[in-house]
Amino acid sequence: MTRPIWIGATCALALAACNQERAADPVDRAQDAASAPVGQMSAATMGSNMVSAYVPNAAMGDMYEIQAADIALERTQNARVRELAQMIKTDHTAASEALQRQVPQAAPDVAIPSSLDQRRQGLIDNLRSASAADFDRVWIDQQIAAHNEALTLHRGFADQDSPLAEHARSVVPKIEAHLRQAEALKAAM
Structure with missing residues (x-):
């Protein structure tokens, strides 16, 4: 007698979990959509004008990109997505390492974050x-938004009177290439 109750309870819990996952999907989409303008505004204002905002935003942008690429490399079945994810991982790892080498001399009072902020962690969770x-689709949409944000940040900071402005200028072409490929992938989907 207890066996049918246990099976019934297990099925009910599994069904509830499936329904909860479907219910969370619109929330994840809304969170991803809201992240884009928030990131753009931050990149265009403080990030583009202050070393103390540029460094953490550039560092967290690279961290997000590396983590998102790792997830794509694990989960995608699409060869073009896999190729772009590998390129993003390689380029953002190099940019992150360069930034970490330059910040101690160029901006010794600015700390490089070691973890993502809540907004970017939410994107990773999604x-x-x-x-x-x-x-x-979710990964490509996030990549387009994140690379637009990164372009705003780095292009804006590239004109500053800071030793880190050269770093900003040096990463722009690779970010532009990533964005073009992500947009082409989205158009092909």
């Missing part, structure tokens, strides 16, 4: 929870 069928 990638991890995306269904297999939706993963590539």
Whole structure:
């Protein structure tokens, strides 16, 4: 007699979990959509004008990109997504290492963050929870938003009177290339 109750309870819990996952998907989409203008505004204002805002935003942007690329390399079945994810991981790892070498001399009072902020962590969490069928679309949409934000940040800071302005100028072409590929992938989907 207890066996049917246990099976019934297990099925009910599994069904509730499936329904909860579907209910969370619109929330994840809304969170991703809201992240884009918030990031753009931050990059265009303080990030583009102050070393103390540029460094953490550039560092967290690279951290996000590396983590998102790792997730894409694990989850995607699309060869073009995999190729872009590998390029993003390689280029943002190099940019992160360059920034970490330059900051101690150029801006010794500015700390480089070691973890993502809540907004970017939410994006990573949304990638991890995306269904297999939706993963590539979610990843591409996040990449387009993140690379637009990064372009705003680095282009804006490139004109500053700071030793880090050269770093900003040096990463722009690679970010532009990533963005072009992400937009082409989205158009092909």
